[in-house]
Amino acid sequence: MERIGIIGVGEIGRALVAGLCDGSGPSPEVFLSPRGARTAAELAGRHKNVRVCADNQEVVDRSELVVIAVRRQDRHAALSGLRVGGDKTVVNVMAGVGNDELRRTLDTAAPLVRAIPLPAVRERRSVTVVYPSHPEVDALFTRLGGVLPVADEAAYNVFSALTGTLTAHYAYLATLTTWAAGHGVDPGEAERYVRGLFQGVGRSLGDESRSLHQLAADHETPNGSNERIRTTWFDTATSEALKKALDGLLTDLS
Template sequence: MTTYGVLGVGSIAKAVVTGLCEGVAAPPELVLSPRGAATAAALSGRYETVRVAEDNQAVLDAADVVLVCLRTTDTDVLADLTWRPDHVVVSATAALGVPRLLALVAPATRVCRSVPMPPVAERAGLTAVHPPLQEARALFDRLGSTLEVEEVAAYEALSATSATLSGFFGYLATQTAWLQRQGIGAEDARSYVAATYAGALGQLEGGAGFDELAAEYATPGGVNEQVARELRESGAYVALDRALDGAHHRLATE
């Protein structure tokens, strides 16, 4: 069975480990770096097949597939490690292109980029991978499913849209705060907003397009239509488009 090593144990690494182990009859062996010590210790205490290595090199020495979850500013440490030619390297680090990754992990040559998101903890993620790599598909199919992307430009565009989640939750927080100003209790406000969107997102299971659903909710002359129109006229959607352009530019590495 494949042994996975994880360099950098933050929120995404935690989600990956949880998805691989929680409620799984035969979870894989995972070796975590001591970076993110509290999270790593908690995961190793919870799952029998997870252990924390003494240092980053010990992770590599034990692993077949190495998942890199370091911050972009910390990736130079990869060059200080001794890699094997048979290592498979799956990077979840933003703005770390394949040419740079190859230089950092030589003599390993089987590498790819990926965008695992928090739903992998529930094995409900769709993880973009570039370039396609069998070992990466095997990993992320265990965590939901895999979207293999041949072209780097397409991969970076997908990565940019994944950067909208904080803004999405900010959108929900704005509604919750508005309800509280109208006298609704904080817990009731949060529960109502969460239930509204959870129910609406359930409609995506039928394969309907977003434009189709937007039109369905926007009854002519209705309040949904009014709010959508005011957002559009205020430039909210144009601002989102610009933000995506900015994220895409920042993520462009090759």
């Protein structure tokens, strides 16, 4: 794919540009929508193969593959009236907007593929869920860290709900540092330690020979500190509350 358009230059749009343009090897031409002009202009200034278009229609016209990365609530304003030919491929990264709805909005026969790229695509380290599988889209996300095609839109929505837990993880780490500071530890030192602690945990996730349950068990000793926090804080009630929150999100996404 030599010409890629991105409509919506927010966090994910910026990450996609970085992943496509900062790696080794030839980069595709990238065409950006003018909304978010400051960010789009900064990306175009940094990468010689990135261009800011006059409007979203120009993005579509110049591209072979178009990524729609606007916020759900902005989709009608951004997409109304766009003409998308059947020779294009459209990647829908809008949470909670199914392909049937997007096809009605665009009134197009073009292939539509849903995808969940995460910010780590900028380092080409993120596995991206897609539905349905499409050779050009699969190749794009393989380049950006990996692709995980799923069987149907119901499975896709489950993965989309899992993505909604990301900032809760950061908030959990922030709570640990706040707790430490409340006990007299310098906040900067507490944050440095917590970051290092969980960066190590992140590296252990690369060992796919062990399940997540096995990794948890391997980091515990009977009656030890880790087992104590897991069983007294992350108990059955807390686990069920998390599942209930995910069920509610899944209902909204579906």
